[in-house]
Amino acid sequence: MEVLIAQAAEVDAGDTAWMLTATALVLLMTIGLGLFYSGLVRAKNTLNTYMMCVAAIAVATITWALVGYSLAFDGTGDLVGGLGNAFLKDVGLEPRDGTTIPHLLFMAFQATFCIITVALISGAVVERMRFSAFLLFAGLWSVVVYAVLAHWAFGGGWLIERGTLDFAGGVPVEMGSGFSALAAALVVGARKDYGRQALLPHNAVYVLLGAGLLWFGWFGFNGGSGFNTGTNSVLAFTNTLLCPAACVATWMVLDAVRGRKVTAIGAATAIITGCVLITPAGGFVSPAWAIALGVGGALPCYALVAWRPRTRVDETLDVLAVHGLAGFIGILFIGFFAQVGWNGISDGWAYGNASQLGDQALAALAAPLYAFGMTYILLRIIGALMPLRSSEREEAVGMDVVYHGEEAYVTGEGAILVTPEADVDEDVPVAQPT
Amino acid sequence: MKLVIGIVRPEKANDVLEALYRAEVRGLSISRVQGHGGELDRVETYRGTTVKMGLADKVRFEIAVSDPFVQPTIDALCEGGRTGEVGDGKILVVPLERVVRIRTGETDDLAVTPVGA
Numbered sequence: 001m002e003v004l005i006a007q008a009a010e011v012d013a014g015d016t017a018w019m020l021t022a023t024a025l026v027l028l029m030t031i032g033l034g035l036f037y038s039g040l041v042r043a044k045n046t047l048n049t050y051m052m053c054v055a056a057i058a059v060a061t062i063t064w065a066l067v068g069y070s071l072a073f074d075g076t077g078d079l080v081g082g083l084g085n086a087f088l089k090d091v092g093l094e095p096r097d098g099t100t101i102p103h104l105l106f107m108a109f110q111a112t113f114c115i116i117t118v119a120l121i122s123g124a125v126v127e128r129m130r131f132s133a134f135l136l137f138a139g140l141w142s143v144v145v146y147a148v149l150a151h152w153a154f155g156g157g158w159l160i161e162r163g164t165l166d167f168a169g170g171v172p173v174e175m176g177s178g179f180s181a182l183a184a185a186l187v188v189g190a191r192k193d194y195g196r197q198a199l200l201p202h203n204a205v206y207v208l209l210g211a212g213l214l215w216f217g218w219f220g221f222n223g224g225s226g227f228n229t230g231t232n233s234v235l236a237f238t239n240t241l242l243c244p245a246a247c248v249a250t251w252m253v254l255d256a257v258r259g260r261k262v263t264a265i266g267a268a269t270a271i272i273t274g275c276v277l278i279t280p281a282g283g284f285v286s287p288a289w290a291i292a293l294g295v296g297g298a299l300p301c302y303a304l305v306a307w308r309p310r311t312r313v314d315e316t317l318d319v320l321a322v323h324g325l326a327g328f329i330g331i332l333f334i335g336f337f338a339q340v341g342w343n344g345i346s347d348g349w350a351y352g353n354a355s356q357l358g359d360q361a362l363a364a365l366a367a368p369l370y371a372f373g374m375t376y377i378l379l380r381i382i383g384a385l386m387p388l389r390s391s392e393r394e395e396a397v398g399m400d401v402v403y404h405g406e407e408a409y410v411t412g413e414g415a416i417l418v419t420p421e422a423d424v425d426e427d428v429p430v431a432q433p434t
Numbered sequence: 435m436k437l438v439i440g441i442v443r444p445e446k447a448n449d450v451l452e453a454l455y456r457a458e459v460r461g462l463s464i465s466r467v468q469g470h471g472g473e474l475d476r477v478e479t480y481r482g483t484t485v486k487m488g489l490a491d492k493v494r495f496e497i498a499v500s501d502p503f504v505q506p507t508i509d510a511l512c513e514g515g516r517t518g519e520v521g522d523g524k525i526l527v528v529p530l531e532r533v534v535r536i537r538t539g540e541t542d543d544l545a546v547t548p549v550g551a
Contacts, residue, residue: 405478
């Protein structure tokens, strides 16, 4: 009977209006992420870091439209979808199965998820990876890793079929990016000055503003993942306010206890950690448990952020701690504290349904393994075709000048206008003053 | 007593500081400067406006030292600042007429000798 209703569903104006808005909100997150990341790097790498996020929008949107969407959402294959929607074939204005929004809008909303996930991984390799190598990696990763994980968790793959709950992307987005970031950092290698010099964030205000834009966009990310204006969406939306707030409060206490000072960059990190924690669980746990998740989840993530720089692994912007680990915790949290009274689907272990925890644990095991393994192999292959990283000299000069021919904080002093007819060759020594 | 001025690449400034520290040269000022010394120009483009950046960012060290410390200071600047490519910078050594430490009123060699050295 339910199936019949779903098939007969028509496009709902209210749901469509909200999902159009949510799609735009999630796209804004990638721009916010660029600002967040570029504030965390040194001034000479500002634009390159930002451009990795901007490029992710371009590259991942195209790969998504060509094959990514189809592999993720066409059919119910265990491991990967079909090619029936490749090149957006049959993706039209009729309602997408199981929703009341147009299929085309559903595709666009999911595209913004693929985009931000690709952009997230750049945090592991900023300040040294070659831009062209990153572009190739971004395109391939969006298909080989993201589309597959999205199929498992959302698109009819083996996880969702066996009942694993993932509201807004703990599997493909958070664990997918976090554990891929670890692999990327290991393959690409540390920055040349890592561990020798203090490599400090160059603009903490960018970091705060970027985190704020991410949080703002996350209301569309979590609030839109019910694809409607119904109860799960409202629950997820509200939990996206509660959980990060609790996480920031906890993070500030941890900062104060550890270093006697409450840091701004710590608070910005906590906003994102809190949003990630609630991403998988948003539509499944009560508001009270969302607050508990923000408090409890902050502890291990804080510890990993504090510990990682003491290792030799230059996973530069801590994607593993803030996304991988937080997503892992969020996925498991559903298994413990989901409540059918709130989500209408399933209880967790604490409410008498231990099997849900098993399904969640399976996802928490499989997604990191697949993301780490495939990313490792993918980067090894790309590395065999082209150098993955810049030379030491280029790293010293900074990625902005090397790859983009621009600087973030250019003054214009000493800049000589080159007129088109002057036909200047690059890298020619100028005449000495006589 | 000399004022040693070293103009080096910004990315080598930390190496220079380390070398100076090892040479036991304490007490210095640095500033960010822009200059040109015959290195290749960078060509940059800002939305259709193409420019040659005639000035490169440098870090300028100013170190006032007593005579026995002049050579170690120069050696440290060279060791820390050298990459071997055009644009490594210059060291200028100029005589100092007088130095006064503001806190105590000590002058000359006493004033350029760091506290506790």
